[in-house]
Amino acid sequence: MTITTGKTIVAIATAVVPQQGSIGIVRLSGEEAVNIARNLFDAPGKQLWESHRLLYGYIRHPDTKELVDEALLLLMLAPRSFTREDVVEFHCHGGIIPVQEVLKLCLEQGARLAQPGEFTLRAFLNGRIDLTQAESIAELVGAQSQAASVVALAGLQGKLAHPIRQLRATCLDILAEVEARIDFEEDLPPLNEDLIRQQLKDVLQQVKDILATANQGELLRNGIKVAIVGRPNVGKSSLLNAWSKCDRAIVTDLPGTTRDVIESSLVAGGIPIQVLDTAGIRDTFDTVEKIGVERSQKAAQSADLVLLTVDAEAGWTEEDQKIYLQVKHRPLILVINKVDLASPETIIYPQEIQQIVTTSAANQEGIDLLETAILASVQTGETTAANLELAINQRQAAALTQAKQSLEQVQETIKANLPLDFWTIDLRGAIQALGEITGEEVTESVLDRIFSRFCIGK
Numbered sequence: 001m002t003i004t005t006g007k008t009i010v011a012i013a014t015a016v017v018p019q020q021g022s023i024g025i026v027r028l029s030g031e032e033a034v035n036i037a038r039n040l041f042d043a044p045g046k047q048l049w050e051s052h053r054l055l056y057g058y059i060r061h062p063d064t065k066e067l068v069d070e071a072l073l074l075l076m077l078a079p080r081s082f083t084r085e086d087v088v089e090f091h092c093h094g095g096i097i098p099v100q101e102v103l104k105l106c107l108e109q110g111a112r113l114a115q116p117g118e119f120t121l122r123a124f125l126n127g128r129i130d131l132t133q134a135e136s137i138a139e140l141v142g143a144q145s146q147a148a149s150v151v152a153l154a155g156l157q158g159k160l161a162h163p164i165r166q167l168r169a170t171c172l173d174i175l176a177e178v179e180a181r182i183d184f185e186e187d188l189p190p191l192n193e194d195l196i197r198q199q200l201k202d203v204l205q206q207v208k209d210i211l212a213t214a215n216q217g218e219l220l221r222n223g224i225k226v227a228i229v230g231r232p233n234v235g236k237s238s239l240l241n242a243w244s245k246c247d248r249a250i251v252t253d254l255p256g257t258t259r260d261v262i263e264s265s266l267v268a269g270g271i272p273i274q275v276l277d278t279a280g281i282r283d284t285f286d287t288v289e290k291i292g293v294e295r296s297q298k299a300a301q302s303a304d305l306v307l308l309t310v311d312a313e314a315g316w317t318e319e320d321q322k323i324y325l326q327v328k329h330r331p332l333i334l335v336i337n338k339v340d341l342a343s344p345e346t347i348i349y350p351q352e353i354q355q356i357v358t359t360s361a362a363n364q365e366g367i368d369l370l371e372t373a374i375l376a377s378v379q380t381g382e383t384t385a386a387n388l389e390l391a392i393n394q395r396q397a398a399a400l401t402q403a404k405q406s407l408e409q410v411q412e413t414i415k416a417n418l419p420l421d422f423w424t425i426d427l428r429g430a431i432q433a434l435g436e437i438t439g440e441e442v443t444e445s446v447l448d449r450i451f452s453r454f455c456i457g458k
């Protein structure tokens, strides 16, 4: 995308698939937005075309005056708009036909179809929001859980931008102090090295604290994949059904019921979880079952976490041991199922297994504990309560890691008593990295990468 502002862009702002809302919005932004709206919208009576007013009227074909829709028109004139340009919204009837018709008319009037994220990009380029806020908007729209939306909303409020800007400002202050000593050494009091050391230490600690939220960010945004594996008939499909609270997988008392990997999605603790129920693993001559077993093994290797499921009544069998050896190098929870039939204490399993949960899938028992154990095993302890609203994404984490390394390098340079010029090199590195997060220092290709992930109309 070539990045420009001003030229009028248009897009359908509301969902086009799969379900139609009762209202559909077409949004224009740019110099010609108001002219285009005037050509298409007929507001009867004495309605004023002023900013932040809603006009009532008819959208008509500009040449034939044929009626296209009865609608509301919202005007937000520069700079008091989301993009800081003139913005006009047609609030049409929902369904795909009215909005597509209006979109077509706007294009015929000279507007250009907006690229994905282009409205938000303009809001960024025109200084209304910074890059972390722009990313938060995309995250809010794509949030799959309440927790993810809380984090996105906090980001939109500047919860990340604010501390990052402060850290960068401190680094800039230090840089100014140091550079002044390089340029006008004789006219200034000596550098307060103790103060600078302390400032660097504080900045570095904060950088580390924010970096520690990356794991939580990764979990909230991308979620995890959990594979239920084990011998046939131990209750894997029953476990999936009990956990996802629906009859997703077929359950019978016949070993070998599940033939293929069955996927189900749920959200636990704000984290989207993809659960894979797999075919029971055993030696078999059945061609179809054999393929199923191979898929089970693949699923176990690709999952973030394996639930090795065994039958309390049958105990730890030779087959269980074989399967265990295949998955023991993976993050793993041992699920002892069917505890309604036999006491789990009698089972002798490998001592090195750290996490054990007992369940009765048939009776919906132990599922909550299983969920808690799963969440505990993927969450790192570093995410403190104070930081719950902060959960940085991979791009931000990469830049922060860069900032951390640069700051550590400055500390080394000071320790080694190297000349002041050396200090400034890595200070600039840290300032650059922090600036990339908020977008104060950012290249067009980075912007391209960020905004192309948005949907059209955002």
Ligand SMILES: Nc1nc2c(c(=O)[nH]1)N(C=O)[C@@H](CNc1ccc(C(=O)N[C@@H](CCC(=O)O)C(=O)O)cc1)CN2
Binding pocket: 025, 076, 079, 080, 081, 082, 089, 128
């Ligand atoms: N119909 C509609 N609903 C929407 C949006 C929109 O663009 N259109 N939004 C789009 O994402 C979100 C709301 N976000 C918005 C953020 C800022 C401004 C805005 O006009 N800000 C100006 C003026 C504020 C004022 O006059 O006080 C500014 O900050 O300069 C509008 C919407 C969600 N709902």
Ligand SMILES: Nc1nc2c(ncn2[C@@H]2O[C@H](COP(=O)(O)OP(=O)(O)OP(=O)(O)O)[C@@H](O)[C@H]2O)c(=O)[nH]1
Binding pocket: 231, 232, 233, 234, 235, 236, 237, 238, 239, 250, 251, 252, 253, 254, 255, 256, 257, 258, 259, 278, 279, 280, 281, 337, 338, 339, 340, 341, 359, 360, 361, 362, 363
């Ligand atoms: N008593 C009892 N029976 C259970 C429990 N969980 C599952 N079962 C029963 O065990 C049998 C097998 O359950 P499934 O969930 O189909 O087992 P599976 O591990 O998916 O089996 P395959 O798909 O063949 O690998 C069914 O008859 C279930 O009703 C449990 O906790 N207690």
Ligand SMILES: [Mg+2]
Binding pocket: 236, 237, 238, 249, 250, 257, 258, 277, 278, 279, 280
């Ligand atoms: Mg099954």
